[in-house]
Amino acid sequence: xxxxxxxxxxxxxxxxxxxxxxxxxxxxxxxxxxxxxxxxxxxxxxxxxxxxxxxxxxxxxxxxxxxxxxxxxxxxxxxxxxxxxxxxxxxxxxxxxxxxxxxxxxxxxxxxxxxxxxxxxxxxxxxxxxxxxxxxxxxxxxxxxxxxxxxxxxxxxxxxxxxxxxxxxxxxxxxxxxxxxxxxxxxxxxxxxxxxxxxxxxxxxxxxxxxxxxxxxxxxxxxxxxxxxxxxxxxxxxxxxxxxxxxxxxxxxxxxxxxxxxxxxxxxxxxxxxxxxxx
Numbered sequence: 001x002x003x004x005x006x007x008x009x010x011x012x013x014x015x016x017x018x019x020x021x022x023x024x025x026x027x028x029x030x031x032x033x034x035x036x037x038x039x040x041x042x043x044x045x046x047x048x049x050x051x052x053x054x055x056x057x058x059x060x061x062x063x064x065x066x067x068x069x070x071x072x073x074x075x076x077x078x079x080x081x082x083x084x085x086x087x088x089x090x091x092x093x094x095x096x097x098x099x100x101x102x103x104x105x106x107x108x109x110x111x112x113x114x115x116x117x118x119x120x121x122x123x124x125x126x127x128x129x130x131x132x133x134x135x136x137x138x139x140x141x142x143x144x145x146x147x148x149x150x151x152x153x154x155x156x157x158x159x160x161x162x163x164x165x166x167x168x169x170x171x172x173x174x175x176x177x178x179x180x181x182x183x184x185x186x187x188x189x190x191x192x193x194x195x196x197x198x199x200x201x202x203x204x205x206x207x208x209x210x211x212x213x214x215x216x217x218x219x220x221x222x223x224x225x226x227x228x229x230x231x232x233x234x235x236x237x238x239x240x241x242x243x244x245x246x247x248x249x250x251x252x253x254x255x256x257x258x259x260x261x262x263x264x265x266x267x268x269x270x271x272x273x274x275x276x277x278x279x
Contacts, residue, residue: 001133001134001221001222003025003028003029003030003084003218003221004028004029004030005029005030005031006030006031006083006084006133007030007031007032007033007075007079007080007081007082007083007084007130008025008030008031008032008033008083008084008085008086009033009035009071009072009075009082009084009085009086009123010022010025010032010033010034010035010086010088011035011036011062011086011087011088011089011115011119012035012036012088012089012090012138013032013034013035013036013042013045013057013086013088014034014036014038014041014042014044014045015036015041015045015188015189016186016188016189016190016210017088017138017186017188017190017210017213017214017217018034018036018086018088018089019045019210020209020210020211020213020214021086021088021213021214021217021218022034022045022049022055023048023049023214024211024214024215024217024218025053025084025218026049026052026053026055027052028218029052029053030053030084031053031054031055031078031079032046032049032053032054032055032056033055033056033057033058033071033074033075033078033079033082034046034055034056034057034058035057035058035059035060035062035071035089036057036059036089037059037060037061038059039057039059042057042058042059043057054078054079056074056075056078056079058070058071058074062089062111062115062119063107063110063111063114063115065118068115068118068119068122069122071119071122072122072123072126075126076126081126081129081130082123082126082127082129082130082133083127083130083132083133083134084127084133084134084135084136084221085119085120085123085127085133085134085135085136086136086138086217087115087116087119087120087135087136087137087138087160088138089111089115090111090112090138090190091107091108091110091111091112092108092112092150092153092190093105093107093108093152094149094150094153094194094197094198094199095149095197096148096149096151097151097152100152105152108152108153108156109152109155109156112153112156112157112160113156113157113159113160113163116137116160116163117163120135120137120163120167123135124171124176127176128174128176131175132174132175132176133175133176133177133221134176134177134178134179134220134221134222135167135176135177135178135179136177136178136179136180136181136217136220136221137160137161137163137164137178137179137180137181138180138181138183138213138217139157139160139161139164139180139181139182139227140153140154140157140182140183140184141182141183141184141205141229141230141234141235141238142154142157142158142202143156143157143158143159143160143161143182144158144161144182144229144235144238144239144242145238145241145242145248146158147199147201147202148199149199150199150202157182160180161180161182161227164178164179164180164226164227165180165226165227168226177220177221177222178226179220179221179225179226179227179228180226180227180228181213181216181217181220181227181228181230182227182228182229182230182235183208183213183216183229183230184202184205184206184207184208184230184231184234185198185202185203185205185206185207185208186207186208186209186210186213187207187208187209187210188210192266195263195266195267195270196267198263199259200255200256200257200259200260200263201252201255201256201259202259203258203259203260203262203263203266204255204256204258204259204262205231205234205237206231206233206234208230208231212230213230216228216230237251
């Protein structure tokens with residue numbers, strides 16, 4: 001797929017993976033509709049990219065179904081069509097289930113699973129009208145194998161992964177590509193702003209950059225893969241632990257220990273950075 005003059009909707013498009021993906025599509029000449037809750041950050045990224053391509057923004061909550069419907073109407077009005085949807089918006093409250101308020105558990109399901117399902121459903125007729133395109137969902141390695149301390153998040157990402165595979169089968173005869181990218185830890189504020197709260201096992205896997213995830217999102221729009229795990233070795237590991245639960249029981253203490261070491265080093269670097277004198 002040539003991205004020039006194609007219209008791409010990116011949720012969670014104001015920071016992290018979403019902003020990196022916006023920059024990558026802008027460099028390829030795509031029209032952008034960027035979505036996030038914070039208008040100020042959206043305006044900043046839009047202003048950055050408008051010298052490369054056309055950019056529109058919509059400050060909204062993806063859990064608002066009426067707003068989601070309005071999003072596609074606005075994108076079609078502004079750009080005369082919709083070709084690609086990137087379901088990237090995410091929400092994570094870390095901790096044991098019984099330590100998290102019930103409404104926050106529901107919010108994770110609403111933003112991480114319910115919203116992408118509804119947005120994908122709304123996107124289909126618009127993408128068909130445009131002659132085809134892609135829907136790429138941003139999952140997680142946590143959706144491939146359960147992570148304690150992130151039970152609801154894991155459930156939401158597992159559901160998103162299953163939805164992607166099922167919908168891909170439903171529309172397999174149409175020119176619409178479905179895929180999910182499943183990264184491990186990504187060096188963005190999504191986890192780096194809450195290092196202490198992140199499960200130790202998360203840091204047992206190599207960290208990706210937002211730009212690396214964005215590159216895979218773009219690749220998934222055009223290749224034949226249904227899923228891309230990042231890094232690939234972590235995808236193999238999570239598959240093995242899912243298929244052979246006994247392996248997970250053996251490996252988990254080792255992975256936790258490795259993750260604790262990595263997290264300790266990251267925290268030390270963060271503390272050192274805050275102590276450095278400012279010139």
